[in-house]
Amino acid sequence: MKTANAKKFFPHSTKVYTTGSRPDIRVPFREIELAHTLNEDGSQKNFNAPVRVYDTSGPTLDGPLPALRADWIAERAHATQLELARAGAISPEMEFIAIRESVDPELVRAEVAAGRAVIPINRCHPECEPMIIGRKFRTKINANIGNSALGSSIDEEVEKMRWAILWGSDTVMDLSTGKNIHETREAILRHCPTPIGTVPLYQALQKVGGDVDELTWDIYRETLIEQAEQGVDYFTIHAGVLKEHVPLANKRLMGIVSRGGSIMAQWMQNKGKENFLYTRFPEICEILQKYDITFSLGDGLRPGCLADANDAAQFGELTTLGQLTKTAWEHGCQTMIEGPGHVPMHKIKENMDKQLEDCFEAPFYTLGPLVTDLAAGYDHMNSAIGGALIGWYGCSMLCYVTPKEHLGLPNKEDVREGVVSHKIAAHAADLAKGILNAQDRDDAISLARFEFRWEDQFNLCFDPEKALRFRKESMPPGEEFEVAQRYCSMCGEKFCSMRINHEIRNQS
Amino acid sequence: MKTANAKKFFPHSTKVYTTGSRPDIRVPFREIELAHTLNEDGSQKNFNAPVRVYDTSGPTLDGPLPALRADWIAERAHATQLELARAGAISPEMEFIAIRESVDPELVRAEVAAGRAVIPINRCHPECEPMIIGRKFRTKINANIGNSALGSSIDEEVEKMRWAILWGSDTVMDLSTGKNIHETREAILRHCPTPIGTVPLYQALQKVGGDVDELTWDIYRETLIEQAEQGVDYFTIHAGVLKEHVPLANKRLMGIVSRGGSIMAQWMQNKGKENFLYTRFPEICEILQKYDITFSLGDGLRPGCLADANDAAQFGELTTLGQLTKTAWEHGCQTMIEGPGHVPMHKIKENMDKQLEDCFEAPFYTLGPLVTDLAAGYDHMNSAIGGALIGWYGCSMLCYVTPKEHLGLPNKEDVREGVVSHKIAAHAADLAKGILNAQDRDDAISLARFEFRWEDQFNLCFDPEKALRFRKESMPPGEEFEVAQRYCSMCGEKFCSMRINHEIRNQS
Secondary structure (H helix, E strand, C coil): CCCCCHCCCCHEEEEEEECCCCCCCCEEEEEECCCCCCCCCEEECCCCEEEEEEEEEEECCCCCCCCCHHHHHHCCCCCCHHHHHCCCCCCCCHHHHHHHHHCCCCHHHHHHHHHCCCCCCCCCCCCCCCCCCCCCCCCCEEEEEEECCCCCCCCCEHHHEEEEHHHHCCCCEECCCCCCCCHHHHHHHHCCCCCCCCHHHHHHHHHCCCCCHHHHHHHHHHHHHHHHHHHHEEEECCCCCHHHHHHHHCCCCCCCHHHHHHHHHHHHHHHHHCHHHHCCHHHHHHHHHCCCCCCECCCCCCCCCHHHHHCHHHHHHHHHHHHHHHHHCCCCCCEEEEEECCHHHHHHHHHHHHHHHHHHCEEEEEECCCCCCCCCCCHHHHHHHHHHHHHHHHCCCEECCCCCCCCCCCHHHHHHHHHHHHHHHHHHHHHCCCCCCCHHHHHHHHHHHHHCCCCHHHHHHCCCHHHHHHHHHCCCCCCCCCCCCCCCCCCCCCCCHHHHHHHHHHHC | CCCHHHHHHHCCCEEEEEECCCCCCCEEEEEECCEEEEEECCCEEEECCCCCEECCCCCCCCCCCCCCCCCHHHCCCCHHHHHHHCCCCCCHHHHHHHHHCCCCCCHHHHHHHHEEEECCCCCCCCCCCCEEEEEECCEEEEEECCCCCCCHHHHHHHHHHHHHHHHCEEEEEEEECCCCHHHHHHHHHCCCCEEEECHHHHHHHHCCCCCHHHHHHHHHHHHHHHHHHCEEEEEEEECCCCHHHHHHHHCCCCCCHHHHHHHHHHHHHHHHCCHHHHHCCHHHHHHHHCCCEEEEECCCCCCHHHHHHHHHHHHHHHHHHHHHHHHHHCCCCCCEEECCCCHHHHHHHHHHHHHHCCCHHHHHEEEEEEECCCCCCCCHHCCCCCCHHHHHHHEEEEECCCCCCCCCCCCCHHHHHHHHHHHHHHHHHHHCCCCCCCCCCHHHHHHHHCCCCCHHHHHHHHCCCCCHHHHHHHHCCCCCCCCCCCCCCCCCCCCHHHHHHHHHHHCC
């Protein structure tokens, strides 16, 4: 299944652009065309203005992308967005984002300057459309893709990336650990209009044949630069797992469930040395500053089950991540912090508050959290519950979880389910935290529902294709779905509350 | 697909019983057998005790059920559980529930006596296994079934009921509005081990050919008694929608979305009279008291979209429901209150707190709430987010929502998805509100995950069949899943954090 034809999934949508202060700042939106409100006799009663929504899918879903930002990059010296913001400059990227988020460009600049928001965008990824991660802006979501030793090809991974952004993923992480890591990433980057994140440790370990003892700073450094040159926009770096934390993790029910965290723990234990990602951190900062790659400080000690949530290991690492944030900021590097994991609902706020305090309000980027350990096969929903909550409390980006979590690698349908469930969570968080105009689209669909504008109901929701398919599926045998139908099979015509409402209003 | 063979879906589970103070109090549990923890050489390291979980599926999923409670009912006068509790008696039903919930029988009695919990169980439904709805106990879930004018047969509805309780639904509402309402309900009741709820107004309206103007108290009263005699355990009664509320609802974006609410609003408007369910409420109480049917006071003015949440119409009705609760209690009737609907996350706590205050802590029973209007096709997840939150805040029962919400009637797979997603929400709520030992099963699955006991991981989760199927699906081509595998295809063997953990611990 190729995603190239977005019209198939969003049939009444058009990509439109708003131009900024210069002609090459062209900000994409998806505009959803609505039907007229009709009178009972079929004549037009009201015109319904189209609804514009944030769009992540990029200029095309077919072929490599143009270098949108080539001129912007060429025009300025090697400064990061953080350095530009601190100097009081509003970069084209910041203006692009302000239009995209419908906010004042000065808000974008101020939040980036304060470290409360990041714009993950490598100088070597000119195809990328600028976006922002910070709690005063729309809650973002990330989709993980990537092969493992056990399967999937380059084309499949590019296709998964396109598929994820079609459904609304704001960034994509390539977590490949299998064959052709470099080529897979290259193909993804040249086709991807959103920031790409990676965990460079995976490739570094691959280079030494998976033997943790052979891992060295030189190999890691070479890998960082290789990926930086390709254009990776943010790096997960597990620099916060220290020797002193390993005994804390050994007391846990599940120990260390982060791949990066467990690799570094094993390295430290075998070598008897401190984590080289920690000891070499200033050197890492210098590399990331040069490309304006954003730190995503990995939570190597995230809890893998409820029993381990908010424990000494997790919070010990979080304190270290706060120290590293300061160092990164001193080097002009943008920084966000990764978070759990498995956390019961009543412990989520404590985790969020502690992150804001310990990491000086650097943006939080969490996986879930999952609010129970029992939901294998349904972990995308489990994660959406925790994600909605932590987004409301102040988390800036949610890493999606798919129905295959804990079981294996997701296929395309799993990616779609994972993205849409977390779009729901992120939007719920935006409504709750009061993002301006977040409810407009909800109000538009509710009015469409009230007025029996079925097509608009499908087109305004997160997954028009599925909604229409489900509607058709639930028609009684022998009946076809018609868009003019003034009831549905849930209640049938006589018991339709919407129909009765119209009668009541007409009589009032 | 017949559900009769529960072993297919829960292959390592056995139904076991705990006997109470008399031999006919036999409380069912599902016992999940676990594998031994093995050493690397395959020898046994630890025995893992089986895990007992709450079980709703009843004595059999094949054929009509025995009259479990016949003797208990015969032994006592026509007192309701509320009246018994007030008199200081611990009924066999209360003892059954205490064992089921692992609490002191006195807690059950005290909560019922105070009106903070209900035991919906009609004297004429002796097949029903007692259960309790109240916020000091496990959060319950309800599944709606029922035909509409547009489809589905009696056998299909019985099958949907069995299917819903197999997956863990605590009560089932039969919302049939189509043909053979009486016969469908009879078949469901005689096969159902959980409480059954209905909305008698639907059948009353059916009796007058769907013509709201022909609805009378006599027809409604006759319908109440007909359903009471069959054994319906709780009735949704929309007695709180008053004439004064209709103008408030007309100001809304979506008006009245409750079927019962819109029917009564139309009746009041056409007749110029007050809601007869309100004016005749004391007479209704007398009928319900006689059978010990629990009131589920309907929220005819629940918000159908975010824009209408927590508005004057909704809260006006809630105040009326509080008055009615007092009247019901005076008649010795057990009472719970129905709630929304569509409510953004930041307004859920206000709604919950107001319900507890206005309705004197009578149990709250909500549909969702859905936290966005945009999730057609995914509304079960949308509802699980709001449901988890309101359950944590004090809601006692969540009405499920299926993926077909807003689109049509659910099929069997939709029912399964709807039940399991709300089991996740209810369990998340139980963990957050601190239900004793709620986390035991989570801890058991986490240990199984850590120890690569794959079968236990499947068997302990909410849907073992799906988890195993997904695991097999995600195996690379040509490889078979083996339960002894010490990694999964998400990371592959080298990058498996669990494997690395074991190495770290072995070396420590």
